[in-house]
Amino acid sequence: MNKNCTAIITARKGSKGLPGKNVRLLNGKPLVWYTVNAAIESRVFSNVLISTDCEQVASIGQELGGKVVWRPASLSGDSARSEDTVEHALRAFDCVGHYCLLQPTSPLRTSNHIRGAWNKYLNGEFDSLVSVIECDHSPFKTLVEADGGVKPIIEKSMLSAPRQELPRAFRINGALYFGKVGLFIEEASFFTGHLGVFEMDVNSSIDIDSDHDMANAEYLLESKQ
Template identity: 40%
Template sequence: MNRERSTLTTNTCLAVIPARGGSKGLPGKNIRLLKGKPLIVYTIEAALESGCVTNVVVSTDDEMIADVARGAGAEVPFLRPAELATDEAKSIDVLKHAVQYFENRRQNYEHILLLQPTSPLRTAKDIQKAMGQFLQSGADSLQSITPAQTHPYLLRQRSNTGQLNPFFQIEDHIRRQELTELYELNGALYLMKRDLLMESGQIVGPSNQGYIMPVERSVDIDTLWDFRLAEWTLQEFDESGRE
């Protein structure tokens, strides 16, 4: 830690919820009503209820999203600059901008938590458990994962003539029970040390943990179909079933 940062107030964790106004896949999705509640509110409430974060901040370029976020209890101390509100803007730059904003005001955080508002089924307990795993492991970063729904062994390539070939050359006699258990990123949460982000310019470090979430809490909304799936899941699984 350098001399300048050592004089800053140290807090534990900054949760950043990125919520850009524009969305090609599902226009207005971040504040679209999901069972009567704006989508982004599910993530804000989970972060606040977790008790694991010092500040819950929404990074947005949209005044309507900002108003909804403030109403749900999140902080929106700035509107995201135009260069960070394009389709090409990267999550890492949005995170660094938010952290720099607070550090310029002499607030420092040991850990940074990225929470996508498109993962409304992630709960406060998920955040608590992920944080506990992260701190206990001493890792540089952590990503949420869920069991892969399709094993690479089952993938096929189809040629223009209709010829079907395995995408990966694996012996045909391998049984499903013998296949390695695999996981896929579900986008629900990313945890990282502050210095990994700000000094190394990385979200995922060399020592990276995976926090496992079940498929029913791993819906990542990008399309109307995803949105309908989230609605159905909320209808079928009550709060006690989504611990």
């Protein structure tokens, strides 16, 4: 266990897309259970903080060994920013050293993923590190709206370039964010200084935002068993 890294699990009561999703049952357990359990089992963290406004979430977290940070109404609505919620939790416990944001919408992110990302973050001497998956389609071949029309997101030559000649590109999957507490507080950003990535597979990267996502996650968990 590292004495200088704090896990922060953000699990509010409301959700516009999937009401009550953090306590919905997934393969017999509440959704938030998977993230709290993975954080505890990883043995990476000195503290596992659950930032919530929900009594049920708080109870689940405490039963597994986490500590509750009660978030105010100003951080509990649909417009609340993750950066503000994480800062509130870090300040509530006077955290120093490193932090890791773990969102409960990534239930297939395991303790092994957490340990692997933590080791890469430390060994690579990164200031921050995020989990990613490789993009299915190269973003360099993307058009964006501009000036009443469209234009290449980077440059026109990339639109017709062979894929193998383009740089690998990654999409942030939302499962893991490691960083230094001081830099995060200073810049109010998860992407500070020397940024690293921890690549995950597609199935482990599932992000729960709908009933369809819940059904997919249920199927994948049952398949593992």
